[in-house]
Amino acid sequence: MSSSSQSLPSIVDVELAQRRIERYVPATPIIYSPLFKQKYGVDVYLKGDGLTPTGSFKLRGAVNALCCLSNEQKKSGVVAFSTGNHAQAVAYSANRLNIPSIIIMPHTAAQVKISNTRAFGAEVVLFDPEKEQREALANSYINERKVTLIHPYDDFNVIAGQGVSGLECCLQLQQLDIVPDEFYLAISGGGYLAGFSLGAEKYFPLAKIIGVEPEVSPPWKISLEKNRATQVLPKCTSICDAIMPPTPKPGVIPWEMLRDRISDIVTVNDNTALIGMACAMKYFGVIAEPSGACGLGEIALKHKELIGKKVVSIISGRNVDQAILSMAVKLIDQV
Secondary structure, three states: HHHHHHHOOHHHHHHHHHHOOOOOOOOOEEEHHHHHHHHHHOEEEEEHHHHHHOOEEEHHHHHHHHHHHOOOOOOOOEEEEEOOHHHHHHHHHHOOOOOEEEEEEEEEOHHHHHHHHHOOOEEEEOOOOOOOOOHEEEEEEHHHHHOEEEOOOOHHHHHHHHHHHHHHHHHHHHHHOOOOOOEEHHHHHHHHHHHHHHHHHHHOOOOOOEEEEEOOOOOHHHHHHHOOOOOOOOOOOOOOHHHOOOOOOOHHHHHHOOOOEEEOOEEOHHHHHHHHHHHHHHHHOOOHHHHHHHHHHHHHHHHHHHHOOEEEEOOOOOOOOOHHHHHHHHHHHOO
16 A cells, blocks of 8 residues: 555545646546437436546546656656556556556456557566466565555545546536436445545535445455455456456555445446446447446346436446457347
């Protein structure tokens, strides 16, 4: 965990982050589909966070964290570990800010994410997750090269940066005169939802905040049931790779922020994610990766429970390999 996590981020920190990063990360849109409403009877508003320059929400947190480094830290460079979206975000941000970056990625990561990270100018180090630990590899670079770790979710400045999405989303909803009943966000370590929740709590305190995670590895669901952060190793693999870290467990800071804020956790399977991807393409004209679409898939499948409600689903990323995208395309006529 970063040393910047000595306290919990607040909405003030998010507002400061918004001003800090606005030159690097343009606002992403709210997208509505009357045809989805006609089909499923639910008013769904997508927050298109896959439409950032790196194709995921992760960019805001990475830019904010790098902007907050000292001049000495910027000169020495940074290291990050990720299955792909945080990797691309740090690589892109470091390139924009002229900071050297080392990105540690599992060799099993989506090829598009590995290729993009290299294209953004990072030194990419691939590892075998069955034989090596990404944290240990990162520590070796920290010790040898004196680089600074940019943690994907357990970092004060990363969370504050991710919170800009929630602040931005809530202000956009206000401008549209929309009062949401529920927010659906994919959750892994929890940094995104932790930051997002600050804006939701300020502007729409009555709205439910619902985390979505893979049923094959539900650390947040189990942790909330036990009332303590718990690691839950995956039973098997999932196409929702972005929310399947090697050590699936709530982050320290996100857990403290979310344990009393989350209204519910739902678990989904790969088919739900593919349905979400198909719905995103058919009704909203949006490409979504499985993790980013799992909330929309859950909404489509349980739409009868949501009729009459206004629901916000966050499409957190669009970085998906062609083979998985093709699987979703085959479902378009069925949704």
